[in-house]
Amino acid sequence: SVTAVTALATGVILLYRGATVSTVGTTEFRNELAVPPLAESSVDADGTRNFDLTMQQGSTEFLPGRQTPTWGFNGTYLGPTLRAERGERVKVRVRNTLGEASTVHWHGMHLPAPMDGGPHQMVPAGGTWAPHWTVDQPAATLWYHPHPHGATEDHVRRGLAGMFLLDDERSGRLPLPKRYGVDDLPVIVQDVAFDGKEFDFEHRALRDVGFLGDRTMVNGTLDPYREVRDERVRLRLLNASTARVHAFGFDDDRGFSLVATDGGLLSSAVTKKRLQLSPGERAEIVVRMEPGERTVLRSLPLDAGLNFWSKRFSGGDDSFDVLQLRAAETLRPSPALPDRLGEPEVPDGSDSVRERHFRLQLPLINGRTMDMNRIDTTVTRSTAETWVIRSEDGTPHNFHVHDVQFRILSVNGRRPPPELRGPKDTVFVAPNATVRIALRFDGPADPETPYMYHCHLLYHEDRGMMGQFVVVEPGQRAGRPPHGDGH
């Protein structure tokens, strides 16, 4: 029986090995990195900045000579980068030509619930939607993507995603690399798989985690390289994969400066060699290059907090070459990083008026799946709360809250590491981990229109790991949510 046990163990290990994917060290970086264009906008007499986004179907050549059916905004894959200043009023005219209903959610944006683009703001096939709001939050790297209940994973992995950059007066003055597409680059990372010319969405679609691809793309480019002509380059990293957690680092193990998390700049830069982002999370890093050198950004096996089976179910031992940086023989000098960066505007938990608990057990949050007609949580405008999130099913999850940026108070009772101390809207929740966060709800109150909180592993979200909260005035009660049929 010792032999049987050994054989069984070996079998399991082989099976496990067989399932591990690696592209590390084998990539020929043939394709120049695409950079999404900045979205055009026009400014009205009243100062409103207007954008147009059209959701459309098409096809994209990722593989030489082969057209893959894809979806995109104003193009065939991904979308343009929207950019606005704090204090500006923005309006986005969204047209849906997909042939099916969808939505556009502004992930990380503080805005009135009817403008949020969650599952209650469906844009019918052939329809339009024109949300508008005033940008009132610090400079940050946000993003946008569809959020139709039950179909978010499908719409995002077909290609519907883009960045939304916010600037403010302070960020404009800081000596950080900030020339878009020159020394300040969006890095939208997605894992993908192909079956012939088509995307293969069934590939390693593990029962408890959702889609995991066997290679990665950046900004829709496979095997990308990027020429660098400046001594310092700022990478705005977005994990736009639907389920995969990426742990980024460089092949030569160089350190880099982390300058911003989901909701904006840290108070000061932190030097890191590894940085983990779960789906939906962002980080801005500044990388320093020497003339003529090359380095490869990789997605490496996860180290922290994942046991054997959780790793298997999150692709946690996989590794990928993500993006090669090639420094020119002469580099323009970049200013040194400033000592002080931003002034994060997140509560510290000291004025929380209540504590709430969220138990994550696929597909449940606190024992229930998402119901469009049920308000799960009612919070009071202008108050702060502490939320305690716990993964109880041995599966990796994360937790995203709409409308707010929060502060992570602790992870498993300990002070969070530096990369989790900045403003956040999404946090990884490892199996059996407990994460405490402090949030403030600055309103406007709207007792009828809910915001969402959910797991951002999109397959989990689609299966119902999502809840609804409304912001009310003191003493007010939650109303009945409008039926989510897009009217």
Ligand code: C2O
């Ligand atoms: Cu990025 Cu509710 O989502």
Ligand code: CU
């Ligand atoms: Cu989950």
